[in-house]
Amino acid sequence: MSDSEVQQFLSYTLSSEILSSRKNLGYHIVYRDGPFYPVNLLRKCCFATSDNAFVFLTDIDFLPMYGLYEYLKKSVSSMVLESSTKRYRLTFPKSKAELLSMLDMGTLFTFRYHVWTRGHAPTNYAKWRTATTPYRVQWELDFEPYIVVRRDVPEYDRRFVGFGWNKVSHIMELYAQGYEFVVLPNAFIVHMPHAPSFDIAKFRSSSQYRKCLKVLKTEFVRDISRRYGKQFSAEKKKLSR
Numbered sequence: 001m002s003d004s005e006v007q008q009f010l011s012y013t014l015s016s017e018i019l020s021s022r023k024n025l026g027y028h029i030v031y032r033d034g035p036f037y038p039v040n041l042l043r044k045c046c047f048a049t050s051d052n053a054f055v056f057l058t059d060i061d062f063l064p065m066y067g068l069y070e071y072l073k074k075s076v077s078s079m080v081l082e083s084s085t086k087r088y089r090l091t092f093p094k095s096k097a098e099l100l101s102m103l104d105m106g107t108l109f110t111f112r113y114h115v116w117t118r119g120h121a122p123t124n125y126a127k128w129r130t131a132t133t134p135y136r137v138q139w140e141l142d143f144e145p146y147i148v149v150r151r152d153v154p155e156y157d158r159r160f161v162g163f164g165w166n167k168v169s170h171i172m173e174l175y176a177q178g179y180e181f182v183v184l185p186n187a188f189i190v191h192m193p194h195a196p197s198f199d200i201a202k203f204r205s206s207s208q209y210r211k212c213l214k215v216l217k218t219e220f221v222r223d224i225s226r227r228y229g230k231q232f233s234a235e236k237k238k239l240s241r
Contacts, residue, residue: 037197040155
């Protein structure tokens, strides 16, 4: 944030009747150093200031289902949540049954299935529709689920700024450490559509941006392979043991 943005943020939170009445929110101002959004530095701040043993790793543009907190407290391991994207002016689903009905009617759709299938394909949404018990899924390259984990997991890699692989790299390291991914049958979050971020716009428009990200991905994969003695690839989907 810049100084002016901090003042705008403070004015907004202080004037909001809902936010000003909350007693369980913490705000941490982080000043950006350079032109790229320090997304993983912000996540590091969240880990450092949380006083809970477990954390839910999600993004700000998702809304949790009703009762998600109580549901998650019943099972604490590395868990994957189903995610969907809503269309504008949509009533929020109050249950999994309502969510499935909206998916069938086309008022909701599976998150990013049409633009980035690999990001959530291992979750197996077809299986989730009828699942009544948790089920394990296999890690694949580019997997970036929203998960609940212990707070003492490895930190997000701060080299990833702006758009691209900031969550993928973290999930890859969890897998390298031996974490398993379990999908909860009755938990979901809903993505709130918004205009493309400044960083994703740069990724889409700049070949140099994409080249730099590719170099960083290769560097990260090399470091992970050396650290854990397992051979990863930035392109292949399998892990050689």
